[in-house]
Amino acid sequence: MSETHFGLIVIGTGPSASTVAKKSRGEGKRVAVIEEREFGGTCALRGCNPKKVYVNAADLIDRVVGGRGKLLDYQKVKIDWQQLLQFKQTFTEPVIEKSEASYRKKGIETFSGTASFAAPDTIRVGNHTLTAERVFIGAGARPRPLDIPGEKHVVQSDDFLELPDMPSRVVFIGGGYISMEFACVVARYGSHVTVLQHGDQILNSFDTDLVSQLSEYCAKHGVKIYTQSEVTAVNQCGDQSFEVNYKKEGKTLSVNADLVVHGAGRVPNLEGLDLQAGEVEFGDKGIKVDAFLRSVSNPRVFAAGDCADTGKPQLTPTANEEARVVVKNLFTSNSMQQPEYDVIPRVAFTVPSIAAVGMSETQARQSHDVDVHHEDTSTWGSVRKTGQRCAGYKILIDKKTDLILGAHLLGPASEETINLFALAMKFGLTATNVKSTLFVFPTFASDVRKMV
Numbered sequence: 069m070s071e072t073h074f075g076l077i078v079i080g081t082g083p084s085a086s087t088v089a090k091k092s093r094g095e096g097k098r099v100a101v102i103e104e105r106e107f108g109g110t111c112a113l114r115g116c117n118p119k120k121v122y123v124n125a126a127d128l129i130d131r132v133v134g135g136r137g138k139l140l141d142y143q144k145v146k147i148d149w150q151q152l153l154q155f156k157q158t159f160t161e162p163v164i165e166k167s168e169a170s171y172r173k174k175g176i177e178t179f180s181g182t183a184s185f186a187a188p189d190t191i192r193v194g195n196h197t198l199t200a201e202r203v204f205i206g207a208g209a210r211p212r213p214l215d216i217p218g219e220k221h222v223v224q225s226d227d228f229l230e231l232p233d234m235p236s237r238v239v240f241i242g243g244g245y246i247s248m249e250f251a252c253v254v255a256r257y258g259s260h261v262t263v264l265q266h267g268d269q270i271l272n273s274f275d276t277d278l279v280s281q282l283s284e285y286c287a288k289h290g291v292k293i294y295t296q297s298e299v300t301a302v303n304q305c306g307d308q309s310f311e312v313n314y315k316k317e318g319k320t321l322s323v324n325a326d327l328v329v330h331g332a333g334r335v336p337n338l339e340g341l342d343l344q345a346g347e348v349e350f351g352d353k354g355i356k357v358d359a360f361l362r363s364v365s366n367p368r369v370f371a372a373g374d375c376a377d378t379g380k381p382q383l384t385p386t387a388n389e390e391a392r393v394v395v396k397n398l399f400t401s402n403s404m405q406q407p408e409y410d411v412i413p414r415v416a417f418t419v420p421s422i423a424a425v426g427m428s429e430t431q432a433r434q435s436h437d438v439d440v441h442h443e444d445t446s447t448w449g450s451v452r453k454t455g456q457r458c459a460g461y462k463i464l465i466d467k468k469t470d471l472i473l474g475a476h477l478l479g480p481a482s483e484e485t486i487n488l489f490a491l492a493m494k495f496g497l498t499a500t501n502v503k504s505t506l507f508v509f510p511t512f513a514s515d516v517r518k519m520v
């Protein structure tokens with residue numbers, strides 16, 4: 069076999085690619101991995117993990133402020149942005165240092181540079197031309213081009229997580245996960261925050277009533293949210309100051325900012341791959357794959373995670389589940405597997421967090437005779453004990469089968485408690501089963517019995 073011929077070439081080193089590369093190597097394949105940035109991928113270096121460090125700081129502030137005069141007293145509590153950046157780097161730098169070596173230790177050959185197809189079985193990276201029996205693409209996503217004047221002034225999430233300090237006026241474009249998570253942090257730091265969302269609702273994959281409750285809480289804690297507001301331009305007015313124009317109800321309005329952040333969605337990162345040369349079909353939503361995550365046009369190629377057009381949310385658990393399946397399917401043509409997408413919980417790590425699994429109220433009502441259990445739980449003992457004041461739930465139960473169709477949570481620990489609902493839904497537990505389970509008291513999990 070030639071030195072440049074591999075059983076498998078893996079493009080990217082995020083959650084999907086790392087699983088596919090390492091597991092396939094474990095099964096004895098000769099594997100090459102190609103990464104164009106630092107080895108480690110978005111989740112570990114520029115997404116979930118570093119973001120959670122920032123959110124933890126904001127959450128701590130919220131808890132301390134909420135507990136003032138009840139649980140504790142203090143003169144002043146504040147986020148030190150530089151300290152926070154340095155603490156975040158204690159999580160990301162070891163990944164940057166060790167990730168490439170971890171592939172090599174397993175006998176995987178690593179290449180730095182942008183991978184692009186030269187032929188259906190041939191990948192170029194720098195001066196190297198590699199061939200393979202199979203190619204896996206785990207190229208992830210990148211911020212959606214805004215196509216507005218002044219786009220170059222807008223900071224993307226990668227750069228936001230590297231800022232050495234935070235200015236006093238910050239505008240977020242879009243009101244989805246990235247904007248709302250960062251907005252909660254920046255507001256707790258003490259800056260003036262504005263979120264401009266072009267639809268009716270921020271966080272549109274979460275329950276409308278709980279999102280309204282969260283929005284009110286955010287407004288009280290320094291986050292101004294304008295919906296129906298589409299950003300149309302960013303004009304530079306001074307060295308580091310900008311005027312953000314947006315359209316609301318037919319009028320053009322503006323807000324001033326020292327920093328403008330992109331939170332307007334992410335698109336598959338297919339630039340540079342030259343997919344045409346690889347005969348790999350793709351569209352705006354990513355690489356076109358069949359139910360087994362194999363390219364519909366080039367059977368040597370598989371794709372998963374944020375760059376694959378699966379119609380599923382761009383989340384690490386979906387990327388991991390797809391990678392698990394790709395490992396099974398890469399080198400077999402019979403009994404290929406499909407990802408188990410039946411229950412995908414989701415959480416926006418706002419302050420407090422908001423979580424969901426399964427159907428929305430509208431979806432449930434369309435297809436089932438449904439019992440809706442909905443309550444603002446801000447005054448429940450479990451919440452009051454924390455000193456915080458923003459919590460609620462909505463649970464959707466099928467009247468006929470007693471099965472849980474959807475669960476929506478807001479408030480302290482909702483990012484953990486939602487996993488109980490995911491487990492119950494995945495394994496078909498009824499609301500009565502959940503109600504009859506003894507949970508440790510006093511915990512947020514024990515509240516679940518009162519919700520179903």
Ligand SMILES: Cc1cc2nc3c(=O)[nH]c(=O)nc-3n(C[C@H](O)[C@H](O)[C@H](O)COP(=O)(O)OP(=O)(O)OC[C@H]3O[C@@H](n4cnc5c(N)ncnc54)[C@H](O)[C@@H]3O)c2cc1C
Pocket residue numbers: 079080081082083084085102103104105106108109110111112114115116117119181182183184206207208209225246337339340341372373374375382383384385387417
């Ligand atoms: C700010 C932020 C916060 C997030 N928070 C969460 C969260 O809390 N929970 C959650 O579940 N998800 C979160 N996500 C989403 C999550 O990070 C992604 O869904 C996940 O990382 C997708 O994994 P992946 O395997 O598709 O690729 P990625 O992790 O995106 O990795 C792709 C890799 O491929 C490389 N690459 C791309 N093209 C090429 C090429 N041509 N040649 C070589 N290398 C290439 C890239 O440099 C990158 O390293 C967050 C995302 C962001 C941006």
Ligand SMILES: NC(=O)c1ccc[n+]([C@@H]2O[C@H](COP(=O)([O-])OP(=O)(O)OC[C@H]3O[C@@H](n4cnc5c(N)ncnc54)[C@H](O)[C@@H]3O)[C@@H](O)[C@H]2O)c1
Pocket residue numbers: 214241242243244245246247249264265266267270271272297298299300330331332333334381382383415416417
């Ligand atoms: N906690 C998590 O799991 C987490 C955290 C961060 C990111 N992510 C993943 O990354 C993806 C990308 O995050 P995101 O927040 O960029 O996207 P998003 O899809 O969550 O939200 C983007 C929002 O921006 C709005 N928008 C788009 N263009 C606009 C404009 N010109 N003016 C005003 N509003 C505009 C859209 O209506 C949408 O509501 C998410 O969909 C999610 O899959 C997940």
